[in-house]
Amino acid sequence: xxxxxxxxxxxxxxxxxxxxxxxxxxxxxxxxxxxxxxxxxxxxxxxxxxxxxxxxxxxxxxxxxxxxxxxxxxxxxxxxxxxxxxxxxxxxxxxxxxxxxxxxxxxxxxxxxxxxxxxxxxxxxxxxxxxxxxxxxxxxxxxxxxxxxxxxxxxxxxxxxxxxxxxxxxxxxxxxxxxxxxxxxxxxxxxxxxxxxxxxxxxxxxxxxxxxxxxxxxxxxxxxxxxxxxxxxxxxxxxxxxxxxxxxxxxxxxxxxxxxxxxxxxxxxxxxxxxxxxxxxxxxxxxxxxxxxxxx
Amino acid sequence: xxxxxxxxxxxxxxxxxxxxxxxxxxxxxxxxxxxxxxxxxxxxxxxxxxxxxxxxxxxxxxxxxxxxxxxxxxxxxxxxxxxxxxxxxxxxxxxxxxxxxxxxxxxxxxxxxxxxxxxxxxxxxxxxxxxxxxxxxxxxxxxxxxxxxxxxxxxxxxxxxxxxxxxxxxxxxxxxxxxxxxxxxxxxxxxxxxxxxxxxxxxxxxxxxxxxxxxxxxxxxxxxxxxxxxxxxxxxxxxxxxxxxxxxxxxxxxxxxxxxxxxxxxxxxxxxxxxxxxxxxxxxxxxxxxxxxxxxxxxxxxxxxxxxxxxxxxxxxxxxxxxxxxxxxxxxxxxxxxxxxxxxxxxxxxxxxxxx
Amino acid sequence: xxxxxxxxxxxxxxxxxxxxxxxxxxxxxxxxxxxxxxxxxxxxxxxxxxxxxxxxxxxxxxxxxxxxxxxxxxxxxxxxxxxxxxxxxxxxxxxxxxxxxxxxxxxxxxxxxxxxxxxxxxxxxxxxxxxxxxxxxxxxxxxxxxxxxxxxxxxxxxxxxxxxxxxxxxxxxxxxxxxxxxxxxxxxxxxxxxxxxxxxxxxxxxxxxxxxxxxxxxxxxxxxxxxxxxxxxxxxxxxxxxxxxxxxxxxxxxxxxxxxxxxxxxxxxxxxxxxxxxxxxx
Numbered sequence: 064x065x066x067x068x069x070x071x072x073x074x075x076x077x078x079x080x081x082x083x084x085x086x087x088x089x090x091x092x093x094x095x096x097x098x099x100x101x102x103x104x105x106x107x108x109x110x111x112x113x114x115x116x117x118x119x120x121x122x123x124x125x126x127x128x129x130x131x132x133x134x135x136x137x138x139x140x141x142x143x144x145x146x147x148x149x150x151x152x153x154x155x156x157x158x159x160x161x162x163x164x165x166x167x168x169x170x171x172x173x174x175x176x177x178x179x180x181x182x183x184x185x186x187x188x189x190x191x192x193x194x195x196x197x198x199x200x201x202x203x204x205x206x207x208x209x210x211x212x213x214x215x216x217x218x219x220x221x222x223x224x225x226x227x228x229x230x231x232x233x234x235x236x237x238x239x240x241x242x243x244x245x246x247x248x249x250x251x252x253x254x255x256x257x258x259x260x261x262x263x264x265x266x267x268x269x270x271x272x273x274x275x276x277x278x279x280x281x282x283x284x285x286x287x288x289x290x291x292x293x294x295x296x297x298x299x300x301x302x303x304x305x306x307x308x309x310x311x312x313x314x315x316x317x318x319x320x321x322x323x324x325x326x327x328x329x330x331x332x333x334x335x336x337x338x339x340x341x342x343x344x345x346x347x348x349x350x351x352x353x354x355x356x357x358x359x
Numbered sequence: 360x361x362x363x364x365x366x367x368x369x370x371x372x373x374x375x376x377x378x379x380x381x382x383x384x385x386x387x388x389x390x391x392x393x394x395x396x397x398x399x400x401x402x403x404x405x406x407x408x409x410x411x412x413x414x415x416x417x418x419x420x421x422x423x424x425x426x427x428x429x430x431x432x433x434x435x436x437x438x439x440x441x442x443x444x445x446x447x448x449x450x451x452x453x454x455x456x457x458x459x460x461x462x463x464x465x466x467x468x469x470x471x472x473x474x475x476x477x478x479x480x481x482x483x484x485x486x487x488x489x490x491x492x493x494x495x496x497x498x499x500x501x502x503x504x505x506x507x508x509x510x511x512x513x514x515x516x517x518x519x520x521x522x523x524x525x526x527x528x529x530x531x532x533x534x535x536x537x538x539x540x541x542x543x544x545x546x547x548x549x550x551x552x553x554x555x556x557x558x559x560x561x562x563x564x565x566x567x568x569x570x571x572x573x574x575x576x577x578x579x580x581x582x583x584x585x586x587x588x589x590x591x592x593x594x595x596x597x598x599x600x601x602x603x604x605x606x607x608x609x610x611x612x613x614x615x616x617x618x619x620x621x622x623x624x625x626x627x628x629x630x631x632x633x634x635x636x637x638x639x640x641x642x643x644x645x646x647x648x649x650x651x652x653x654x655x656x657x658x659x660x661x662x663x664x665x666x667x668x669x670x671x672x673x674x675x676x677x678x679x680x681x682x683x684x685x686x687x688x689x690x691x692x693x694x695x696x697x698x699x700x701x702x703x704x705x706x707x708x709x710x711x712x713x714x715x
Numbered sequence: 716x717x718x719x720x721x722x723x724x725x726x727x728x729x730x731x732x733x734x735x736x737x738x739x740x741x742x743x744x745x746x747x748x749x750x751x752x753x754x755x756x757x758x759x760x761x762x763x764x765x766x767x768x769x770x771x772x773x774x775x776x777x778x779x780x781x782x783x784x785x786x787x788x789x790x791x792x793x794x795x796x797x798x799x800x801x802x803x804x805x806x807x808x809x810x811x812x813x814x815x816x817x818x819x820x821x822x823x824x825x826x827x828x829x830x831x832x833x834x835x836x837x838x839x840x841x842x843x844x845x846x847x848x849x850x851x852x853x854x855x856x857x858x859x860x861x862x863x864x865x866x867x868x869x870x871x872x873x874x875x876x877x878x879x880x881x882x883x884x885x886x887x888x889x890x891x892x893x894x895x896x897x898x899x900x901x902x903x904x905x906x907x908x909x910x911x912x913x914x915x916x917x918x919x920x921x922x923x924x925x926x927x928x929x930x931x932x933x934x935x936x937x938x939x940x941x942x943x944x945x946x947x948x949x950x951x952x953x954x955x956x957x958x959x960x961x962x963x964x965x966x967x968x969x970x971x972x973x974x975x976x977x978x979x980x981x982x983x984x985x986x987x988x989x990x991x992x993x994x995x996x997x
Binding site: 070071072074075077078079081082084085086088089091092093094095096097099100103153156157160161163164165167171172173174175176177178179180181182183184185186188189190192193197198200203204231234235236239240243263292295296299300314317318321322327330331334335337338341342345 | 726727728731734735738739744745748758809811814820821823837844846867869870887888894899929932935951954967977980981985988989
């Protein structure tokens with residue numbers, strides 16, 4: 064039944080009372096600060112914080128031509144793509160394998176899902192513990208093999224480490240969705256393909272993978288959002304954006320400019336840009352949801 | 360127990376859609392009134408207005424001689440059986456039946472007594488500890504009835520209660536509902552789109568169309584004297600055959616130009632519609648000595664034997680008709696039959712569709 | 716069903732076991748480290764079997780107080796994290812179920828405006844409004860309070876949307892039956908809607924508990940005092956790779972203790988969690 068024709072209670076006052084807690088929190092902690100961010104983004108304070116003046120889009124212009132910001136944008140894109148591809152690739156492989164086995168499905172799932180419960184920052188610290196140059200066992204092994212390993216000094220190695228930690232944590236989430244996606248593919252389709260003479264590999268690429276496209280696309284959006292926003296803890300705990308600015312993502316930079324460097328106008332303008340990005344991602348996600356309804 | 364009286368009841372939805380247009384119905388104490396009509400005719404809206412689930416735009420609804428327009432559903436002392444039964448899925452059968460009584464603050468022992476009595480009447484006693492999803496369709500239907508009767512209300516309201524059951528069960532439950540209603544003697548309003556259900560259940564039948572009442576009366580009176588072509592074609596299965604004609608001084612003419620042999624029948628309207636039930640047609644033998652009627656030519660299109668009777672599909676004056684004959688028919692497609700509609704079986708409607 | 720060959724299935728098992736090793740190894744390794752002495756940890760490679768300092772390390776961390784975070788014991792941090800995760804999960808569920816109830820089961824002026832006001836908060840995560848939100852918190856005096864840690868995170872568009880979606884599948888006739896049975900809005904909510912929402916609530920509880928427990932940026936900003944912070948932030952404060960004083964054996968204990976509660980919740984409530992997760996995101 065559509066919401067507009069849903070049966071209702073005739074009370075006039077009660078619904079406002081029911082909505083009040085959520086609206087109060089929303090307005091005080093969401094809308095008010097968000098509007099302040101937008102206001103701040105067009106103002107500039109002098110270094111001593113004595114006066115502010117209206118600068119229009121000045122803050123945006125400066126940010127978008129600031130090589131540090133562009134670097135941070137690039138870092139975020141590389142980080143997000145790498146994280147999403149690795150996390151989804153491994154998850155899909157494991158899900159396809161889990162779909163094949165008959166015995167032990169439940170056990171595999173149980174063992175596969177727990178990183179979901181690990182805070183991103185802790186995931187980062189675990190990986191850092193394994194790979195830190197002074198005492199990490201893996202770092203020791205890599206060095207013994209003759210490589211020069213130091214993620215605290217080498218940019219690429221630092222990026223590798225945060226991507227690994229971020230992707231590791233996200234595997235379980237993607238795994239669950241791929242398993243659900245695989246289960247929803249009708250067995251008769253796969254049987255028909257087998258009768259048509261398609262081998263196992265061919266069946267995967269011509270039948271299963273295309274039918275998983277809605278799940279894959281959905282996960283791509285979710286993983287991008289995750290890599291953009293939820294991985295702040297990993298960056299903050301593992302590299303602090305360094306070495307240099309090699310792992311400084313957009314969210315980390317907003318935080319850093321606002322709380323550490325105290326450049327309010329710039330931080331606010333970056334917040335507004337992030338808002339636009341979130342709105343874009345959400346819009347994509349919900350357009351996709353509509354299409355999913357269409358798929359049935 | 361109580362009478363139900365609707366006076367000029369109207370329902371206008373936002374956007375000026377008039378769903379119910381000035382309906383007057385009076386239901387005597389203890390009677391079973393059936394509202395029948397095609398979907399969207401306003402019969403469910405009307406029922407829900409009696410229940411207090413829809414507001415009343417205009418007019419009055421009286422239960423037991425008291426205007427209830429401004430009372431909520433719980434204050435009207437009615438009970439309702441819904442199309443999908445609307446049983447509370449998380450409650451046992453017992454609790455489903457007891458819920459309404461508990462909300463009214465009835466003492467526990469009295470609730471228990473009432474629920475067990477109702478359960479016994481409906482043969483539900485062994486199911487009291489089950490949940491709705493563990494019951495069959497017929498059993499759920501019975502629980503829904505049970506929930507209505509434990510309340511011992513002034514009026515029962517039924518909203519297409521049998522439409523989710525298969526044909527066989529529907530027949531059984533129809534008889535049970537009728538018997539139960541007689542036995543309890545509670546005034547009831549019953550909504551259905553199934554004319555057979557309406558015919559067999561009703562003490563008083565209300566045929567509705569497009570938000571208005573087409574005809575009110577005893578079921579057989581309506582069958583025998585439908586007030587309009589709408590009622591004629593809605594009540595009875597297969598429906599009454601309707602053939603438009605024109606009349607002039609010299610007689611009656613079919614739409615395809617054929618003149619009809621008419622004896623003792625005159626039509627004053629220029630445009631009219633003749634109607635006859637499928638079972639009311641006689642094949643002319645040339646020997647009958649009728650007092651009056653119409654003589655027509657019927658071209659056979661096909662025959663459906665269904666055992667005890669056969670349906671002959673054919674064309675009269677360019678209009679498709681159905682004829683019911685006892686036993687087997689020997690007609691073949693493309694046969695031409697001379698058929699007679701006896702005067703006393705003929706229904707005449709004016710160009711506006713109203714009975715003449 | 717297509718019979719896949721035994722070799723194919725064997726490969727599947729091997730891949731899965733390797734996968735689980737990848738997924739589980741960092742956690743297992745942390746556990747091993749948490750049972751070693753500091754000296755052993757500092758001399759890689761670490762043994763792959765637990766050491767003999769389990770009780771010693773765990774009791775020290777839980778009750779001893781660790782200098783690096785101002786003498787606050789890990790026990791206190793665990794309590795803080797538990798309070799935060801529970802309050803957020805329970806608060807979010809209550810607030811969202813109430814507003815979804817209002818939006819689905821009532822008609823009132825401004826209904827759609829309120830719906831959109833809630834919906835749009837999806838697009839305003841903490842990360843995009845950090846600084847002004849921090850200022851609001853300072854102005855309201857909520858820094859270093861449980862209220863500050865929890866209440867602002869209780870408004871959730873996702874949970875509201877989930878409940879709304881579920882409520883819309885409840886047949887209208889059920890509401891009408893309840894009204895005929897004399898149940899007003901409150902009775903209907905308590906006797907019918909809540910019991911029917913049980914599984915949804917359980918699923919959401921798991922997801923929101925994890926959400927609350929794994930928060931990072933929020934407690935980082937909202938707490939200055941060590942005794943008010945969460946175990947995740949506490950852990951971060953213990954670690955310094957530049958500093959040789961880091962008590963790694965205790966850090967690893969803390970790490971395990973920080974991971975354990977949410978993992979237990981997920982594993983023990985797996986059935987609801989998996990259902991809830993896959994359904995929430997639809």
